[in-house]
Amino acid sequence: MIDTITILNGHGRSGEADAVPRLDLKMGDVVSIVGPTGSGKTTFINDIELFADANTPTGRRILINGERPPTEYRDDPARNPIALITQHTTFLSDLPVNEFLHTHARIRITNLVERETAIERTLSFANQLTGEPIALESRMTELSGGQTRALLIADATIICNTPIVLLDEVENAGIHRTRALELLRQYRKIFIFVTHDPRIALLSDYRIVMQRGRITQVLHTDAEERKMATVVSHLDDVLSNLRDKIRFGERVTSVELEGLA
Amino acid sequence: MKLAICAGPATTGKTAVLRHIIRKLKDSGQRVAFLKIDVQYAEEDEQFAREFGIPTRKVYSGELCPDHCNVMVLGDAMQWARKAGSDVLLVETAGLCLRCSPYVDGGLGMIVLEATSGMNLPLKVGPMLSLADIAVVTKIDRVSQAEREVFRARIQDVAPGVRIREVNALYGIGIDPLVDHIRATPDAEESMLLRGNPPVGTCTICVGKKEIGWQSHFGVVRALDNQTFYRGE
Ligand SMILES: Nc1nc2c(ncn2[C@@H]2O[C@H](COP(=O)(O)OP(=O)(O)OP(=O)(O)O)[C@@H](O)[C@H]2O)c(=O)[nH]1
Ligand SMILES: Nc1ncnc2c1ncn2[C@@H]1O[C@H](COP(=O)(O)OP(=O)(O)O)[C@@H](O)[C@H]1O
Ligand SMILES: [Mg+2]
Ligand SMILES: [Mg+2]
Ligand SMILES: [Zn+2]
Ligand SMILES: [Zn+2]
Numbered sequence: 001m002i003d004t005i006t007i008l009n010g011h012g013r014s015g016e017a018d019a020v021p022r023l024d025l026k027m028g029d030v031v032s033i034v035g036p037t038g039s040g041k042t043t044f045i046n047d048i049e050l051f052a053d054a055n056t057p058t059g060r061r062i063l064i065n066g067e068r069p070p071t072e073y074r075d076d077p078a079r080n081p082i083a084l085i086t087q088h089t090t091f092l093s094d095l096p097v098n099e100f101l102h103t104h105a106r107i108r109i110t111n112l113v114e115r116e117t118a119i120e121r122t123l124s125f126a127n128q129l130t131g132e133p134i135a136l137e138s139r140m141t142e143l144s145g146g147q148t149r150a151l152l153i154a155d156a157t158i159i160c161n162t163p164i165v166l167l168d169e170v171e172n173a174g175i176h177r178t179r180a181l182e183l184l185r186q187y188r189k190i191f192i193f194v195t196h197d198p199r200i201a202l203l204s205d206y207r208i209v210m211q212r213g214r215i216t217q218v219l220h221t222d223a224e225e226r227k228m229a230t231v232v233s234h235l236d237d238v239l240s241n242l243r244d245k246i247r248f249g250e251r252v253t254s255v256e257l258e259g260l261a
Numbered sequence: 262m263k264l265a266i267c268a269g270p271a272t273t274g275k276t277a278v279l280r281h282i283i284r285k286l287k288d289s290g291q292r293v294a295f296l297k298i299d300v301q302y303a304e305e306d307e308q309f310a311r312e313f314g315i316p317t318r319k320v321y322s323g324e325l326c327p328d329h330c331n332v333m334v335l336g337d338a339m340q341w342a343r344k345a346g347s348d349v350l351l352v353e354t355a356g357l358c359l360r361c362s363p364y365v366d367g368g369l370g371m372i373v374l375e376a377t378s379g380m381n382l383p384l385k386v387g388p389m390l391s392l393a394d395i396a397v398v399t400k401i402d403r404v405s406q407a408e409r410e411v412f413r414a415r416i417q418d419v420a421p422g423v424r425i426r427e428v429n430a431l432y433g434i435g436i437d438p439l440v441d442h443i444r445a446t447p448d449a450e451e452s453m454l455l456r457g458n459p460p461v462g463t464c465t466i467c468v469g470k471k472e473i474g475w476q477s478h479f480g481v482v483r484a485l486d487n488q489t490f491y492r493g494e
Binding site (some may be wrong): 034046050053055056059072074075083084085088091092093094095100103104106107108134148152155156159 | 311322376377379380402403404405406407408410412413414415417423424432435436437438460465493
């Protein structure tokens with residue numbers, strides 16, 4: 001059972017220490033990593049995924065439940081408690097979607113029946129996030145950026161089904177974000193979102209602020225921000241609704257904007 | 262003295278991996294020697310001599326299979342490295358043959374594969390993978406985690422006994438376990454044997470008979486519909 005991930009003693013590009021020498025993320029926490037492009041957000045979640053041990057450019061060390069993660073996490077993907085949804089929006093793999101998912105499910109899920117249902121659920125999860133559905137027979141390399149991202153999110157959530165999920169800028173891949181958040185929130189995990197999206201940031205329990213490779217602040221979402229989160233979500237829904245209507249060739253009217261005041 | 266042989270298809274990251282290994286071995290006070298075996302062209306020996314000031318050599322296999330060339334020169338190379346006072350001899354080989362094993366019993370065998378290659382690569386490299394001790398997967402920074410895990414599964418399908426180590430050879434992430442494996446390798450004996458069975462190799466074309474069609478040849482011949490693949494032990 002995983003209760004906490006701890007991030008220890010990192011430093012930024014210039015060698016200046018992280019503002020928080022020890023950071024404990026607890027089961028059920030929803031955390032955002034924010035900061036300008038190039039500030040080290042991806043590097044931060046890579047440290048977690050690699051179980052960094054002062055052997056990455058940041059010098060950070062990762063503990064799971066207060067201890068060094070056991071080596072089985074590395075040797076046996078079935079026991080790796082972390083799923084990482086990377087910024088990649090292309091696959092290099094030349095396999096058909098079907099074979100890819102089956103191969104992945106085979107190493108993550110031992111029970112045959114569970115494996116088959118997981119593959120079906122993965123595909124249906126992914127297809128709720130994309131405009132154009134993904135066909136099992138298509139090659140991974142043929143998928144669009146949005147389809148790729150949708151499949152990776154679904155794969156990580158259902159096939160990997162790990163207690164820790166790291167998501168790198170899921171918002172900018174042309175997927176249905178509202179739906180993605182709804183679906184993800186049905187699972188109790190530690191979620192770490194690298195994000196530029198105010199909605200995701202304000203719905204998080206706290207946000208880690210990065211600059212020049214270094215953690216500069218940890219901001220807990222306060223009461224006012226929590227209140228704003230509802231409005232921001234509404235705003236976001238209105239916008240994505242507008243986007244969908246335009247995308248599907250419909251006309252839009254000012255009724256759409258009602259209640260925004 | 263310990264021996265580690267590092268093989269793998271072109272540009273998979275063998276040199277990049279070895280560079281980090283050499284640095285870490287040197288930092289821990291080990292004396293390292295390096296030998297590069299290539300078919301046509303190589304400059305790793307000069308690079309490593311310059312970067313680390315360690316004794317290095319290279320040999321071109323030319324018309325010989327690089328793995329056979331390895332067997333031919335390894336005795337001399339061990340002697341040379343021992344004389345230079347080395348604790349570890351690292352060999353980088355192109356391993357282009359794909360029928361032979363580049364590894365020897367008594368030394369560590371590592372294949373370097375890149376996560377960015379097609380998912381079928383592990384099926385194509387024969388005894389270079391199946392007879393290795395460790396498969397090092399590089400360029401993990403270039404693919405999604407899901408693809409990494411599927412690539413790993415493809416390796417395990419072909420070579421269930423081989424340990425898989427994933428690395429980012431640009432930043433040297435994941436190199437420590439490889440260094441530990443080298444440290445844990447027993448010292449090489451004076452006399453060593455090539456790992457696995459060499460395929461029956463020489464045919465009459467090898468010795469200069471150029472006629473097309475197996476009917477014109479004798480010894481080891483092969484017809485189109487008599488397909489037997491050599492896959493190592
Ligand atoms: N992104 C990334 N690039 C890598 C990695 N490992 C190696 N490379 C790059 O891949 C290219 C080839 O690496 P080398 O180490 O020269 O490959 P090699 O196997 O020694 O190649 P040959 O000896 O020429 O067959 C170089 O440009 C490396 O910088 C890695 O883990 N990630
Ligand atoms: N703490 C650090 N020390 C050294 N280099 C770093 C550090 N953090 C980030 N970098 C480097 O900075 C660059 C940008 O970082 P990245 O994590 O991709 O930023 P972001 O995801 O915020 O856009 C990368 O090349 C990364 O290796
Ligand atoms: Mg990034
Ligand atoms: Mg090389
Ligand atoms: Zn050969
Ligand atoms: Zn021949």
